[in-house]
Amino acid sequence: MIELVFIPSPGIGHIRSTAEMAKLLVDNDDRVSIFIIVIPARNVSSGDISSACPRSGSRLRYCFLPTRDQSSNDPDQTYISYLESHKSTVRRTVCIIARVSQGRLAIVVEMFCTPMIDIATELCIPAYTYFTSNATYLGLMLHVQHLHDEENFDVTDLRDSDTELDVPALTRRLPAMCLPSVMLSKEWFPNLLRRAKTLRGTKGILVNSLADIEPQAFKFFSGEDQDTPPLYAVGPILRFKNDSDDEKGSEILRWLDEQPPRSVLFLCFGSMGGFTEEQTREIAVALERTGHRFLWSLRLVSPEEIMAGTIPGDCTNLEEVLPEGFLDRTAETGKIIGWAPQVAVLENPAMVEELGLAAEIRREYRRDSLLGEPEIVTAEEIERGINCVMEQDSQMRKKVEETRELLRAALLDGGSSKAAMRMFVNDVVKNIP
Structure with a gap:
């Protein structure tokens, strides 16, 4: 038995999506036990959060970190600094789980919670990412980071440009005006670059999609010359029973x-x-x-x-x-x-x-x-x-x-989603020391 520690971003939507992914993994593979560490969102009670999650069981459990006194919340605190303020508590919790699991442990961090991957690095634990968006956007993120770091090309300079970009994850050229705002903002783009570089350093990425829906993006990620971790198309993650x-x-x-x-x-x-x-x-x-x-x-x-x-x-x-x-x-x-x-x-x-x-x-x-x-x-x-x-x-x-119909077929026994989940678990077993 291996223990996966999932760490979703604060917020009911992020927690619910991650919890549903974890439940599907547990139901699909009896080699897996999962512990979800829940960081409370600001101004949301732990009761509201717990009611949004699938029921716990012998192989799916939760650790709800305490909600802080709202009067002590700093209105100027950024999202990143809020995550950073919970790192020590999350680290202690991971250490306890690691002792109980006797080291057969891996961490899966939701895409907006990537600062928590530092904990996996410090503790020498394999780290993976659960990317709740689609593979095409993931490909775009990694491409603009490649342009910046390897080709010294900053897409924020294209804010008012009519330039079109060649993006390997897309079938056609992308007008710069269609880039997400975070990629055109001088202030926010460095955060995206850090997230993209962190994603590249993980052992693998679970993505909420399937290859039949985004063939060009998955073709890009499957290329032998790509400096990217393995991509596991485990989507669609849709059925949140508590909704x-x-x-x-x-x-x-x-x-x-x-x-x-x-x-x-x-x-x-x-x-x-x-x-x-x-x-x-x-x-x-x-x-x-x-x-x-x-x-x-x-x-x-x-x-x-x-x-x-x-x-x-x-x-x-x-x-x-x-x-x-x-x-x-x-x-x-x-x-x-x-x-x-x-x-x-x-x-x-x-x-x-x-x-x-x-x-x-x-x-x-x-x-x-x-x-x-x-x-x-x-x-x-x-x-x-x-x-x-x-x-x-x-x-x-x-x-x-x-x-x-493609999505329904992916979720059937023998479908692409369940096959990808088993491939992911096999990779975790291989990477655990």
């Missing part, structure tokens, strides 16, 4: 059950996906114009809060934010919520868009503040995108159906 256990989630799913199949547009932008009141009104106007049914996870954030990187909150004053009369006019076709049981919603027969197969609204849109004030996307632009997604006989819908 809809509470009353709020059940109410949302009951509403969806009442809608015709393939008729509902789901608007949900993740834990950091909040918008200003101005942008929210543009979205509302577009939704009403299209006439399509919708489920909207609406969260607000002011321009000042965007600049500060504040996590958006649920909207409590809908009548003041939305166009006058919007709620009455859309009462029969739409539902506005705050929190959303995302996976359970996407599994409902009334959903049409999944897994990033989407219509382009504006290629160079910048919602975040890394490159200045957030932009406003107009109602007309949003309306065109919605109509493209909701066309009954569109190529996009056909592509979604094809992708769904």
Whole structure:
């Protein structure tokens, strides 16, 4: 038996995703026992976090680090420094687990928690990464880091350029204007470079994808001349069973059950996906114009809060934010919520868009503040995108159906996802001293 110590980033979404990955590994391979060290997110209780995780068992256990006194939180503390402040506690916990497991131990760090890999280095423990995004973005990260370190080419210099880049993980040239903001920001790019170099130094990377969905990216990583660790395509990691256990989630799913199949547009932008009141009104106007049914996870954030990187909150004053009369006019076709049981919603027969197969609204849109004030996307632009997604006989819908079948096949016994998990465990066994 080998012990894997998973260390996810703080935040329920990160913890839940990592815990589901761990559960699949345990269910798929009886050689594995897993311990998940949970670093609390600021202003989130340990009870909220524990309720979001799959149940523990004899081979899947949790260590919930204590939540600190919120009054002592430094408002100017960065995400990285917050992680650093927990290193000593995590190190002590890993040492205890190592003694119990008699040294048959490896560490798996979630992609936004890479500073914890220092602990594995100090203790001479093999380290792996769980990359919750797709392989194409991983390839882009490593490529821009290669350009910077090996070819002395800094992509942040392309901020206002119309240059197009050759990226090996992509099938076509990438306009510089389409690079993520973190790659064009002089302030934030060094953090990305450090993360990319850390990833290169690990023993392997578990990625939430599969080769049939991203053939070009996996071709890039499989090249013999690539200075990258092995990639294990263990995706899709989708089924978070605790998503809809509470009353709020059940109410949302009951509403969806009442809608015709393939008729509902789901608007949900993740834990950091909040918008200003101005942008929210543009979205509302577009939704009403299209006439399509919708489920909207609406969260607000002011321009000042965007600049500060504040996590958006649920909207409590809908009548003041939305166009006058919007709620009455859309009462029969739409539902506005705050929190959303995302996976359970996407599994409902009334959903049409999944897994990033989407219509382009504006290629160079910048919602975040890394490159200045957030932009406003107009109602007309949003309306065109919605109509493209909701066309009954569109190529996009056909592509979604094809992708769904590939994902289902990957999770079957003998499928590519389970095979990749076993390859990963075999590699861990080989790397443990």
